[in-house]
């Protein structure tokens with residue numbers, strides 16, 4: 001295991017100003033946090049974060065990144081918390097470790113189809129800080145290096161994911177050496193035979209050409225030295241995976257590949273690069289169409305070099321890459337690492353500020369990736385337009401859920417599973433209780449609190465923004481309403497059987513279903529509950545010789561069974577007509593002194609969206625926007641006035657009309673009337689309609705403070721067991 005002083009030494013070598021105390025504290029903190037945890041290899045777990053940090057010291061990264069690497073698994077795998085890390089190491093490191101904790105949850109997402117999704121999430125994460133991604137890539141590299149210890153299934157999954165996501169990403173960021181190693185390791189685990197074949201042949205080739213390579217290296221170095229150019233020349237062989245993918249791509253055999261060898265010439269400055277090219281082209285004939293100047297036109301990942309191919313000693317084709325030390329560093333470690341390094345040299349206290357090179361680079365890379373005009377292979381199948389209008393959240397188990405931006409925990413619940421949405425009663429976002437209506441943010445961990453036997457409130461339908469949630473809520477409330485009707489119907493039917501002196505049994509009713517033309521008992525009960533079927537007919541279907549001796553109740557309001565309850569309820573009925581107070585209506589947007597009245601039939605209450613209609617001889621008549629009467633003015637736009645309520649705290653009462661359908665039995669009106677009274681609403685007038693032998697309709701003219709009050713009254717009435725339906729009437 002790397003010792004504490006070794007880590008500090010490695011960093012100090014490239015960064016003399018390193019905060020040794022910080023590194024030491026991180027080392028000890030992570031060592032203690034991971035304690036006796038072991039890796040699959042049997043090594044202490046702590047060796048892993050240390051190796052990750054070591055990989056990053058090779059890229060010469062700043063203290064914050066190194067410390068974040070040492071701490072990167074502490075929040076997820078040990079008892080450490082974000083707050084603890086913030087207070088011990090500062091918020092900058094805290095947020096890096098937090099970003100890594102979020103990315104770690106990606107590892108649990110294993111479905112192949114979800115990879116493009118993951119990748120976008122990854123982009124979102126790096127958008128916050130490129131260093132998170134650098135640590136993540138180093139983390140993946142160390143895990144790949146030690147992959148032989150894990151189970152074959154896990155090995156295959158991780159290798160595949162590395163090849164599809166992480167290696168191309170490293171390449172896209174210009175980190176060639178990291179990319180090569182990730183690819184070769186994946187290749188080795190996924191296709192062991194092919195890997196062995198390619199590697200063996202590359203080795204044979206290297207042995208065979210050893211002398212030739214040494215000759216070219218020497219000749220070239222000498223030739224350049226003679227011209228006063230100090231160059232580092234090294235022969236290099238293509239990597240096994242890149243050889244393999246070229247064989248695959250071009251369907252060629254190993255022997256047919258001509259460019260397995262290349263030479264790299266590293267010099268001090270750009271001037272020397274072109275002088276090297278001059279020397280090489282003078283000494284050996286150049287192969288046409290192989291000259292590429294990536295210095296004057298850098299690649300998108302900021303790769304810079306000049307490439308050429310010549311016919312060298314022994315008529316051997318020789319490929320050359322010529323570059324400066326700085327270009328070489330960028331080609332190996334990527335511009336991000338390089339820029340971070342440069343930032344640090346320019347500023348004693350490095351932070352990823354908005355002016356820094358690394359930040360600018362990052363922003364440009366994300367723009368490029370998001371534009372989707374990049375021909376790079378791994379972007380081809382990702383629909384990046386989703387990137388801007390989506391949010392990505394995690395379940396507590398780390399499943400990644402993609403939702404449209406603006407989605408609420410309600411949408412999240414339904415996205416996880418319909419039953420989760422239906423039973424949602426609360427939510428914890430990132431461990432804290434939050435409202436179910438709060439819009440979700442990227443990276444939120446969302447835990448739905450559930451209670452079985454819940455029905456989603458119908459109002460959720462307008463809050464949810466995903467189609468899946470809306471459809472499910474509609475279905476659930478339809479089912480709930482149906483269940484309510486069936487419950488009501490059951491009461492009615494049981495009483496009807498009781499009155500008839502007959503025994504109710506579901507079996508007998510089931511046998512009678514064809515006679516009632518219904519498919520199920522539930523259907524029958526719901527039909528009775530809705531008033532579509534008379535309970536006496538249900539009794540008759542089971543006992544065909546049963547004679548109904550009860551006369552249907554009279555529709556007369558004077559029927560003591562109904563109106564008799566009025567006194568008992570103790571509710572005072574106000575005199576109708578006192579409400580149309582012409583001049584005092586608190587409505588804004590009216591013209592001049594025209595008299596203002598409410599439309600007859602129901603009126604409007606504060607909270608209703610309203611419009612005024614100019615009516616000759618009568619002034620302005622105010623209608624709720626949903627009033628069907630407004631259709632009559634559709635072709636006269638000049639009469640419409642935009643008006644709104646000018647009212648803060650409703651003290652006044654406003655008229656509204658509702659129709660309540662309730663079971664036809666003594667006490668119904670009393671129950672309805674006293675509930676309305678309890679809720680602080682007045683009843684102005686009551687009329688009765690006969691709906692069916694089982695039901696009566698009460699048409700109530702009431703007075704309420706506002707729409708919320710009215711809605712309360714309606715929903716409380718609906719909750720009465722005797723009540724079948726409550727509708728507002730707007731004329």
Ligand code: MN
Pocket residue numbers: 048072073139
């Ligand atoms: Mn790790």
